[in-house]
Amino acid sequence: MGYCMxxxxxxxxxxxxxxxxxxxxAIDFIKTxxxxxxxxxxxxxxxxxxxxxxxxxxxDIIIPRAGFPEFVLLFRELYKKGFYCLNSDNEKEAYGYxxxxxxxxxxxxxxxxxxxxxxxxxNRIDEISLKDTLKVRLGKExxxxxxxxxxxxxxxxxxxxxxxxxxxxxxxxxxxxxxxRELIEKYSVMLRGFYRR
Amino acid sequence: xxxxEDNQKERMKFIGLWxxxxxxxxxxxxxRQQNVIINSSIRSSTITREEYLKLKNNGFxxxx
Numbered sequence: 001m002g003y004c005m006x007x008x009x010x011x012x013x014x015x016x017x018x019x020x021x022x023x024x025x026a027i028d029f030i031k032t033x034x035x036x037x038x039x040x041x042x043x044x045x046x047x048x049x050x051x052x053x054x055x056x057x058x059x060d061i062i063i064p065r066a067g068f069p070e071f072v073l074l075f076r077e078l079y080k081k082g083f084y085c086l087n088s089d090n091e092k093e094a095y096g097y098x099x100x101x102x103x104x105x106x107x108x109x110x111x112x113x114x115x116x117x118x119x120x121x122x123n124r125i126d127e128i129s130l131k132d133t134l135k136v137r138l139g140k141e142x143x144x145x146x147x148x149x150x151x152x153x154x155x156x157x158x159x160x161x162x163x164x165x166x167x168x169x170x171x172x173x174x175x176x177x178x179x180x181r182e183l184i185e186k187y188s189v190m191l192r193g194f195y196r197r
Numbered sequence: 198x199x200x201x202e203d204n205q206k207e208r209m210k211f212i213g214l215w216x217x218x219x220x221x222x223x224x225x226x227x228x229r230q231q232n233v234i235i236n237s238s239i240r241s242s243t244i245t246r247e248e249y250l251k252l253k254n255n256g257f258x259x260x261x
Binding site (some may be wrong): 019 | 205209219223224231238247250253
């Protein structure tokens with residue numbers, strides 16, 4: 001026996017899923033990340049969390065832009081907790097990448113997959129993803145994901161690969177009336193205008 | 198209809214059927230099945246750091 005995923009008041013949902021190795025990895029990373037900054041998980045892992053029948057080798061996370069001193073504190077704590085940066089073990093170089101808009105990846109030492117793809121917010125679409133969030137409770141654990149309406153709109157209007165269209169369709173199908181169709185349309189119009197530039 | 202269109206139609210049909218299964222069964226039930234795909238995919242990976250970043254076209258500088 002068990003329960004089915006449900007939306008609860010206050011921008012949250014509960015999923016009684018058995019944790020996968022990808023979930024355990026995400027939770028482990030977030031325990032450190034959330035001590036240092038706001039964050040939002042976006043893209044493929046969001047649909048996987050909601051049951052999409054596929055895997056992913058990485059988890060995309062957006063954080064607000066940070067200065068080097070703040071980034072170093074996060075970087076060093078991640079290393080203490082057994083993570084390493086795939087792009088560079090040098091904190092200045094790693095910061096240079098992320099500052100210049102290149103995502104940096106973190107995995108557990110000795111492993112490459114799974115990994116976290118961490119990037120700074122770079123435009124107002126990312127800002128919306130950071131502001132309009134949904135807390136996902138997994139038993140005693142909690143992850144913050146970008147709002148599902150933005151995820152669906154982004155996949156359908158910007159990414160548009162077959163995999164992304166399928167992810168969006170899955171999110172629409174499993175969440176039903178809990179998604180705001182008006183908000184998806186509003187974001188879709190905004191995204192089409194933004195990425196036409 | 199060509200192979201690609203047939204394949205895409207089949208995939209979309211499966212997406213719908215699986216979502217229905219997720220809605221109608223407990224989270225523990227569907228996640229156990231989903232985790233077979235996820236965990237086996239993670240465990241079977243043998244790619245190196247350099248190969249992976251090249252594949253992803255990501256920056257890489259290794260300092261010891």
